[in-house]
Amino acid sequence: VNAFDTLLEWASEVGSGSWQSWREACAHLEIGPSSTARKLAALGHVEFDWIDDRFAAAPPAAVLTLHSSGCLLLTGARRRGQRERLEMLYEEGDYSIDLRSPVPQEGGPETWLVEADVDEIQRFCTDAELAFEVDSGRRMLEALPRASFDSCAEELRPDERFPRKWLNPRLGLFQANIDASTDGLWWVEEYRRDVAFIRRQAEWLRVTTREYGPYLAYPDRSFITHKRNFGVLSVDNQAPLPPLVARAATLQSGRLAKRDGSARHAYVNVDEDLAELIQEKLDAYVRWE
Amino acid sequence: MTAAERVHLWSQELFTELLPLQSEPGVPILLACDDETIRVVAERLGCGAQDPGKAFASDVAVAFSVGKNAGWKNVVAGNWEKALRPRPLPPFFSVLCLWVLAATRMAPYGGHRTTEYHDRLCRGLLGIDFEDKLPCFEFVGPRFLDLATWLAHDLAGQHGRLIVPADPWPRYVGYAVAQTVFRLRDRQVLSTFFAERLQGSLDGFDPLRRLQRWSGRFGLTRHALELVEGDEFADRVRAAIRAAFRSWDGTELVETESGVGRLWPALLRLVIYPKPHLQFGARNQKPLELSLDGASQTLAPGRELELPWGLVGSASSRPVDLGDPSSPSGGVRLPRLGETLIFENGEDGLLRVEQPAAEGVWVLSGDSVLQERLRQRKFGDGGSLPVGWQLFFEVPVEELPGVERAPFERPQQMPLRIEGGLPLGRPRYLSGYPPCLVAGDLETDEELRVLVNGRELGRISSGGRLRLPAEPGRHDLEVGDGDFKWSYDIEERGEPQPARLCHQLGSERALRTGARPARAETNGVLVCGATVHPPYAGLVPLLTRVPCDVETISADGALSAHARPPTPAWFREVGLDERSRWELFCQEQPVWLVLPPTGGSPRVRLLADVELTWLDEPAVRRVLALGTDVDLLRGALEPTDSASRWRATVELAQALASGEVRA
Numbered sequence: 001v002n003a004f005d006t007l008l009e010w011a012s013e014v015g016s017g018s019w020q021s022w023r024e025a026c027a028h029l030e031i032g033p034s035s036t037a038r039k040l041a042a043l044g045h046v047e048f049d050w051i052d053d054r055f056a057a058a059p060p061a062a063v064l065t066l067h068s069s070g071c072l073l074l075t076g077a078r079r080r081g082q083r084e085r086l087e088m089l090y091e092e093g094d095y096s097i098d099l100r101s102p103v104p105q106e107g108g109p110e111t112w113l114v115e116a117d118v119d120e121i122q123r124f125c126t127d128a129e130l131a132f133e134v135d136s137g138r139r140m141l142e143a144l145p146r147a148s149f150d151s152c153a154e155e156l157r158p159d160e161r162f163p164r165k166w167l168n169p170r171l172g173l174f175q176a177n178i179d180a181s182t183d184g185l186w187w188v189e190e191y192r193r194d195v196a197f198i199r200r201q202a203e204w205l206r207v208t209t210r211e212y213g214p215y216l217a218y219p220d221r222s223f224i225t226h227k228r229n230f231g232v233l234s235v236d237n238q239a240p241l242p243p244l245v246a247r248a249a250t251l252q253s254g255r256l257a258k259r260d261g262s263a264r265h266a267y268v269n270v271d272e273d274l275a276e277l278i279q280e281k282l283d284a285y286v287r288w289e
Numbered sequence: 290m291t292a293a294e295r296v297h298l299w300s301q302e303l304f305t306e307l308l309p310l311q312s313e314p315g316v317p318i319l320l321a322c323d324d325e326t327i328r329v330v331a332e333r334l335g336c337g338a339q340d341p342g343k344a345f346a347s348d349v350a351v352a353f354s355v356g357k358n359a360g361w362k363n364v365v366a367g368n369w370e371k372a373l374r375p376r377p378l379p380p381f382f383s384v385l386c387l388w389v390l391a392a393t394r395m396a397p398y399g400g401h402r403t404t405e406y407h408d409r410l411c412r413g414l415l416g417i418d419f420e421d422k423l424p425c426f427e428f429v430g431p432r433f434l435d436l437a438t439w440l441a442h443d444l445a446g447q448h449g450r451l452i453v454p455a456d457p458w459p460r461y462v463g464y465a466v467a468q469t470v471f472r473l474r475d476r477q478v479l480s481t482f483f484a485e486r487l488q489g490s491l492d493g494f495d496p497l498r499r500l501q502r503w504s505g506r507f508g509l510t511r512h513a514l515e516l517v518e519g520d521e522f523a524d525r526v527r528a529a530i531r532a533a534f535r536s537w538d539g540t541e542l543v544e545t546e547s548g549v550g551r552l553w554p555a556l557l558r559l560v561i562y563p564k565p566h567l568q569f570g571a572r573n574q575k576p577l578e579l580s581l582d583g584a585s586q587t588l589a590p591g592r593e594l595e596l597p598w599g600l601v602g603s604a605s606s607r608p609v610d611l612g613d614p615s616s617p618s619g620g621v622r623l624p625r626l627g628e629t630l631i632f633e634n635g636e637d638g639l640l641r642v643e644q645p646a647a648e649g650v651w652v653l654s655g656d657s658v659l660q661e662r663l664r665q666r667k668f669g670d671g672g673s674l675p676v677g678w679q680l681f682f683e684v685p686v687e688e689l690p691g692v693e694r695a696p697f698e699r700p701q702q703m704p705l706r707i708e709g710g711l712p713l714g715r716p717r718y719l720s721g722y723p724p725c726l727v728a729g730d731l732e733t734d735e736e737l738r739v740l741v742n743g744r745e746l747g748r749i750s751s752g753g754r755l756r757l758p759a760e761p762g763r764h765d766l767e768v769g770d771g772d773f774k775w776s777y778d779i780e781e782r783g784e785p786q787p788a789r790l791c792h793q794l795g796s797e798r799a800l801r802t803g804a805r806p807a808r809a810e811t812n813g814v815l816v817c818g819a820t821v822h823p824p825y826a827g828l829v830p831l832l833t834r835v836p837c838d839v840e841t842i843s844a845d846g847a848l849s850a851h852a853r854p855p856t857p858a859w860f861r862e863v864g865l866d867e868r869s870r871w872e873l874f875c876q877e878q879p880v881w882l883v884l885p886p887t888g889g890s891p892r893v894r895l896l897a898d899v900e901l902t903w904l905d906e907p908a909v910r911r912v913l914a915l916g917t918d919v920d921l922l923r924g925a926l927e928p929t930d931s932a933s934r935w936r937a938t939v940e941l942a943q944a945l946a947s948g949e950v951r952a
Contacts, residue, residue, distance in 0.1 A: 059817060159638070191635055
């Protein structure tokens with residue numbers, strides 16, 4: 001059990017709360033609030049409302065992802081004692097299932113997997129109070145609108161009270177000491193969290209879901225590479241996938257993206273169909289290897 | 290509006306201001322009505338008099354027909370005492386406030402206290418040319434006791450317990466004087482104390498202990514200082530500080546040629562774009578008229594003005610006052626800025642701080658040595674800064690000589706703070722993850738004792754940190770000699786607040802809004818965590834862990850071959866291997882799973898309780914090839930029933946092969 005498991009347990013015990021309380025809990029556990037929010041959202045444990053600055057634990061669910069491990073991935077809220085309750089249910093109930101040992105992961109909560117026969121899944125989920133879902137990652141990605149300036153951004157100038165950084169697309173670095181009239185993606189360091197703005201021909205656009213920022217600002221730059229033979233989707237650290245896209249990629253294995261060299265991270269078990277879908281939904285330039 | 294109606298309003302507002310609801314019943318309080326209280330209430334009532342105290346006194350005098358002959362006789366008139374409980378606010382409440390106000394206007398020391406008091410009251414406030422006690426003033430004592438009784442019984446002590454001396458001196462005037470601790474000069478000193486030390490919350494802190502530790506307390510009058518430093522009147526002084534703090538508007542009171550003036554501390558902001566410049570504002574509630582670089586400008590409430598660079602230079606060695614402090618709305622005081630200004634990014638942007646809590650800050654400096662040291666972080670200002678000044682970005686605090694990171698924001702404002710823990714809604718925490726007690730600047734070299742539930746937990750000094758107990762239950766914390774008191778609960782479980790946040794993907798704004806509270810009626814796909822609505826309606830694969838290729842016979846009699854995929858490398862990461870399950874996709878319900886032999890006979894497993902009535906040609910051939918000599922694996926039915934089903938399937942295949950059965 002690591003700090004991320006503890007945070008998830010806390011979030012499940014409060015059910016919902018403010019971004020401020022999330023930050024404070026993360027500070028207590030000495031983990032970054034934004035990166036942790038991104039990870040727990042990608043795994044389907046917690047949802048974030050960036051308009052009202054709130055979070056809420058998602059309903060507990062058992063996900064069967066097709067072309068994956070053949071296991072159910074248990075995600076959503078994990079209240080204190082839930083693991084013990086599942087183990088008791090497993091031992092006392094007559095199910096043809098195998099509740100596998102929790103699998104720790106660096107930078108995130110444990111992965112809980114259950115191997116089960118299909119005809120047993122529904123009964124087990126009902127008794128364990130888990131929603132049974134099939135292939136939800138791919139399905140949410142299929143339903144996601146395609147990214148564009150119209151769908152992702154609105155005309156708004158950055159708040160001049162806060163410092164900014166500009167994403168240098170050539171170097172892949174955020175830089176503070178840049179002329180304010182430079183076009184491209186700007187990261188405005190608001191107190192709550194950094195906010196993405198795009199300056200385009202002297203006009204400012206605010207990208208509400210900030211992860212879309214790099215893809216909209218620099219459509220000619222490739223931030224994503226798909227490695228067919230390994231089923232790996234490699235993403236530039238400066239352009240993390242937007243929340244639901246990241247969730248679709250993460251639920252393919254139930255594992256968070258891992259470091260891929262010093263400047264990238266990689267999702268496993270992403271097949272070519274899903275990578276093409278990600279390319280389409282982000283309107284992004286994906287490299288194929 | 291008549292004077293009586295105005296007095297009614299004065300009374301209501303003064304009661305609200307002076308005797309608010311307390312956190313617990315019976316807290317000792319004073320009726321600490323002074324000029325600052327009257328000014329606050331006058332503003333609320335829209336009274337624009339130059340001296341609101343006199344306006345108030347005048348209304349009281351008219352409403353109660355106070356005169357040389359009648360004196361205060363109407364103060365004891367009426368049947369208020371006999372009214373039904375709980376009785377309303379005493380009708381004489383405003384008179385008690387006026388009597389206390391006169392006491393606060395007395396000189397700190399001086400000759401004959403009774404004479405001075407009546408002179409302040411009659412000549413100074415009521416405008417009656419009389420220097421002795423007006424008739425019926427002897428009811429001052431009973432009336433204060435009436436107020437105390439009313440607060441204790443009718444209001445059940447919820448607004449506090451009024452401190453009334455049993456044996457006041459001077460005999461009558463002493464009742465009013467006893468309600469005062471601080472005089473006008475003391476209010477000036479207190480305003481500095483509040484600005485320097487109490488901008489944060491007073492919650493949990495003993496204000497008297499904090500005043501006793503503040504080095505600026507020696508500016509108080511001797512009368513006030515004796516009360517502050519002695520223990521005899523501790524409750525009275527605490528009540529007086531709390532009352533003064535309540536009516537404090539955030540200004541520093543200063544002496545001017547025309548009396549007391551007020552200065553709002555300037556809040557300084559660095560704005561970087563489009564060109565770096567400084568802005569200042571204050572917490573003023575009315576527009577302030579200021580002169581900047583010879584031009585008259587108005588600082589509206591909640592707004593800011595650009596600070597001319599010339600003033601930054603002037604303020605480098607001393608504070609600079611802008612505007613007229615003696616005007617009704619006051620002026621602004623720019624603090625001494627020095628040669629280097631530090632700006633910390635916070636909720637309101639880059640604000641100037643003395644001691645930053647953040648790791649990185651922006652620095653504006655005219656110090657050439659520092660400029661050389663920080664040259665790697667010099668911000669391109671486009672020539673907008675005055676000669677000699679440079680701006681630096683993201684400077685680690687450790688690179689600034691003589692500057693140390695504060696344990697938290699404004700450590701002097703909050704010498705002790707509760708930090709961390711996993712809160713279940715304050716002050717409740719999840720067991721195992723309690724908060725810490727963190728000390729800022731305690732203004733003492735001593736280590737303060739920390740008690741939890743009466744037992745010593747440890748000691749804490751400035752900058753220290755102490756983990757609080759994590760066991761379930763209520764914990765009462767006390768630091769020092771009652772300097773700080775606080776309670777919290779530790780619980781094993783929370784009470785999750787039901788709040789469902791969903792991505793509504795049918796909305797045009799889906800990518801702009803992200804997750805939002807779920808609505809009852811919504812179109813399109815709804816995503817919450819890993820759940821997707823509408824539910825999945827496609828095929829659910831059959832999961833098997835057999836380590837080889839297999840075949841299935843479906844309910845429609847079709848034979849399908851399934852090749853086991855290679856085990857991907859990432860399986861190992863989650864503890865899976867070649868023995869793990871894999872998926873068989875069948876368009877129709879699979880009924881039989883056919884597996885190759887492992888040394889003995891071929892194996893079959895009944896997957897569903899379905900009686901087959903048809904087999905396609907490949908299935909017929911396969912079943913006939915298998916025959917009845919198969920190993921039946923555990924399946925959907927008992928072994929004997931499964932065996933019977935397989936025999937029936939073989940018979941069906943034989944019949945189809947012989948042409949006995951046709952489609």
